[in-house]
Amino acid sequence: MKRLILIITVFLTTNCLFSQEPISYSGVVETDSVSKEILYKRGLLWIANAFKDSKEVIQLKDENSGQIISKGTFKYNGKDDFYRGFIEFKLELYFKDGRYKYVITDFYHKGEMMNIGLITNQEEAPFKAFGSTKFYRDREWNNIKSEIGSTVNQLTESMQKSITKPSEVEKDNW
Numbered sequence: 001m002k003r004l005i006l007i008i009t010v011f012l013t014t015n016c017l018f019s020q021e022p023i024s025y026s027g028v029v030e031t032d033s034v035s036k037e038i039l040y041k042r043g044l045l046w047i048a049n050a051f052k053d054s055k056e057v058i059q060l061k062d063e064n065s066g067q068i069i070s071k072g073t074f075k076y077n078g079k080d081d082f083y084r085g086f087i088e089f090k091l092e093l094y095f096k097d098g099r100y101k102y103v104i105t106d107f108y109h110k111g112e113m114m115n116i117g118l119i120t121n122q123e124e125a126p127f128k129a130f131g132s133t134k135f136y137r138d139r140e141w142n143n144i145k146s147e148i149g150s151t152v153n154q155l156t157e158s159m160q161k162s163i164t165k166p167s168e169v170e171k172d173n174w
Helices: 002-017 036-050 134-164
Strands: 025-030 058-062 067-076 085-096 099-111
Touching: 025 134, 036 067, 036 085, 036 099, 036 134, 067 134, 085 134, 099 134
Parallel strands: none
Antiparallel strands: 025 099, 058 067, 067 085, 085 099
């Protein structure tokens, strides 16, 4: 019995120590007395302006439930050309009267020479590359996470400016 408890404890401890979660960003933005319908339309307008082809990136849009799900991509240059490529991600927007929520998840690195795959909160690089030392892999891994953070900050700032303020069509004085 003691041996079984020890084995279970070691298994659970190992799983906790080595668990990794995909990187995710989310937030709720309050907007004073703006209806769900208007926020939803502003969200669609923001996506149309923020991405090259909004029809290509939008996976789901449902005005009744106040939900938009889209996929985005940004270029990743990398510290080492070997990792140059793109980072793909999923963006979810949810709208209610007076507020909206964004969730940005599922960041995947797709390289021209090497795919790293899902980007997680793991401290050390979870991949091996031929001829690359741990130092360089960790440096690239941390650079990818840093680039994701910068891009998400730019997206959420742009999103907030666009969704919280009336669009040109909403303004009466033109």
